[in-house]
Every structure is written in structure tokens, then in C-alpha cells.
């Protein structure tokens with residue numbers, strides 16, 4: 001299960017406001033990818049464009065041989081069946097019990113008998129740890145439970161692709177940790193292609209196979225997790241370390257002189273020069289974070305062995321030919337598999 005999503009030269013604007021341009025990347029089938037970026041850089045717009053809810057100005061989104069951007073409404077309806085989407089608040093119907101909320105897509109899109117619907121709903125509720133909460137209303141449960149109910153609903157049509165829009169927003173750190181484990185376990189079980197938009201750096205470091213970063217109306221970088229975690233690109237380093245020094249400002253971009261001065265000061269502390277290039281002591285915040293593994297007893301997808309080997313020798317990734325490049329200029333997956 002799981003299908004590849006191939007995005008090429010995608011540009012989206014609203015009126016004169018360009019949201020992002022020339023975005024190219026491949027979300028590999030069955031893998032987990034995370035999209036990061038400061039607020040307002042168009043991550044949600046990107047998700048909506050993948051599902052065909054928004055039309056781009058230029059470019060293509062190829063899924064299972066079809067360019068989503070060119071499809072008519074009735075064709076999009078079919079392609080959307082490949083997707084499960086977990087919206088920020090779970091997007092549950094407030095007046096429906098969880099059971100009916102989760103059964104909703106099955107009743108809307110299939111002709112399955114109620115006995116079959118019951119089997120599927122209970123199976124998905126079990127997967128997200130919600131057995132026993134069938135009769136609860138969304139208003140009676142915690143935010144974490146609402147997210148899990150939204151996830152169960154996203155799963156009922158057995159999607160090949162699951163999009164998560166800030167699944168961790170509004171959750172405490174412990175609930176986020178449980179949710180991350182659930183995401184990793186689900187991916188191991190159903191092997192669908194996952195794309196997660198998040199602001200939670202700890203999650204972005206541990207959960208995905210691939211990370212992308214949107215900034216300044218473009219995709220700064222997209223590539224395997226270890227390449228971004230060890231990258232010297234100033235925007236990537238600033239974002240993954242959640243600090244003020246660097247090109248990303250409070251509300252807008254900073255001017256070049258200010259960025260240079262900040263990075264020089266930071267570099268003095270960490271042994272790097274103003275461009276962010278590494279010196280002997282620069283490893284402080286570019287280290288690898290251990291990957292979150294599926295729970296014991298879950299079979300790991302076949303790609304895990306290759307990824308584990310690759311990550312076991314991240315120093316090999318630091319060599320120039322293996323460096324993550326701006327995603328629209330090179331195919332990151334080629335670089336990713338060179339030493340597997």
C-alpha cells in the first residue's frame with residue numbers, strides 16, 4: 001500500500017500574493033514526510049493543493065499516474081478516495097457520537113452493510129485506542145481523543161495517503177509523544193504515504209523519513225531526515241533549533257546584514273563562521289536525534305533496514321555529493337540511496 005506523490009514546479013498565488021513557487025519534491029510511497037515552515041508560509045495551502053481543493057497557478061501533482069491539478073471535479077472525487085485527512089481540530093460533527101462520526105465516510109462513500117461498517121469502525125477505533133468511547137460526543141472528550149477520533153475517521157476508507165495538518169497542535173507534550181508513537185505504529189501497520197505539517201520540532205526530528213522546509217515563498221530543502229538534521233543551511237538550522245538568530249524574523253524576513261551579524265555572533269559561540277559553515281566545535285545543534293521506532297511486536301516495513309543502515313553512518317551524508325540540495329534543483333531520493 002501507499003502511493004508516491006510527485007510534485008513538480010508547483011506555484012500558488014492568491015491575487016498578487018505569491019504563496020510559494022517552483023516547488024518540486026517526491027513523497028516516496030509508504031514513507032513518512034514532515035513539512036515545516038514559519039507561520040503563513042503556505043503549508044496548509046500545500047496540503048489543500050495536493051488533494052485538489054486548491055488549484056495551483058503552474059506545475060503538477062502526480063498521484064497514481066494522474067495529474068491532480070488537471071482533473072475535473074468528478075475525477076477529483078475518485079482521487080480523493082486515496083486520501084485520509086486529519087484536520088487540526090479533528091473536524092468532527094459536534095452532534096454525532098464518535099461511532100457515527102467515524103462511520104460517516106463509509107456511509108457516505110460506500111454501500112457497505114451496517115454489520116461491515118461496524119467491524120471497520122471498531123477496528124479503526126481499536127487502532128487509535130478509542131474502544132469504549134463509541135457513545136461519547138466530541139464535546140465530552142479531550143483534545144487528544146478528538147485527534148485520535150479524527151485519525152480513526154481518516155483511516156476507515158483504507159487510504160493510500162494520509163495528510164496530517166498540525167496533529168500535535170493544542171496537545172500537551174505527553175499526548176504529543178503518544179500521538180507520535182501512534183503515527184509511527186500506524187505507518188508500520190498500514191504502510192500508507194504520510195505527510196505531516198507540524199510546528200513541533202521534537203516530532204519533526206524523531207518521526208519522519210523525510211523533512212521539507214518552506215520559507216521565503218519556496219521550498220528551501222526537502223530530503224531524508226538525517227540530511228536536514230545535519231544540514232548547515234542557516235534557515236534549516238535556525239528552524240530545527242527553534243532560535244531567533246538566523247534569516248527567519250518575527251513577522252518577516254530580516255535584512256542580510258542583520259542575519260550575517262547574528263550568525264557571526266552565534267558562530268563565535270559555536271565555532272562556525274558567518275555563513276554558518278562548520279568549524280571544529282560546530283556539532284552542538286546539528287546532531288542526529290534517535291528515530292522513534294514502531295512499538296515492540298509490530299513488523300517493520302522493509303525500508304526500515306535500509307534507513308537504519310543509512311542513519312548509522314550519518315557522517316557519510318556530510319560528503320558534498322550526498323548533501324541535501326534545494327529540492328527543486330535535484331532529486332533528493334537519488335542522494336538518499338547512494339550509500340544504502
Ligand SMILES: Nc1ncnc2c1ncn2[C@@H]1O[C@H](COP(=O)(O)OP(=O)(O)OP(=O)(O)O)[C@@H](O)[C@H]1O
Nearest residue numbers: 014019037038039040041042043044045046197199
Ligand atoms: N483561500 C485563500 N484565499 C486567500 N488567501 C489565502 C487562502 N488560503 C490561505 N491564504 C493565505 O495563504 C497564506 C498561507 O496560509 P497557510 O494557512 O497555508 O499558512 P501555514 O504555513 O499553514 O500557516 P500556519 O503555520 O500559521 O498554520 C496566508 O497568508 C493566508 O492568508
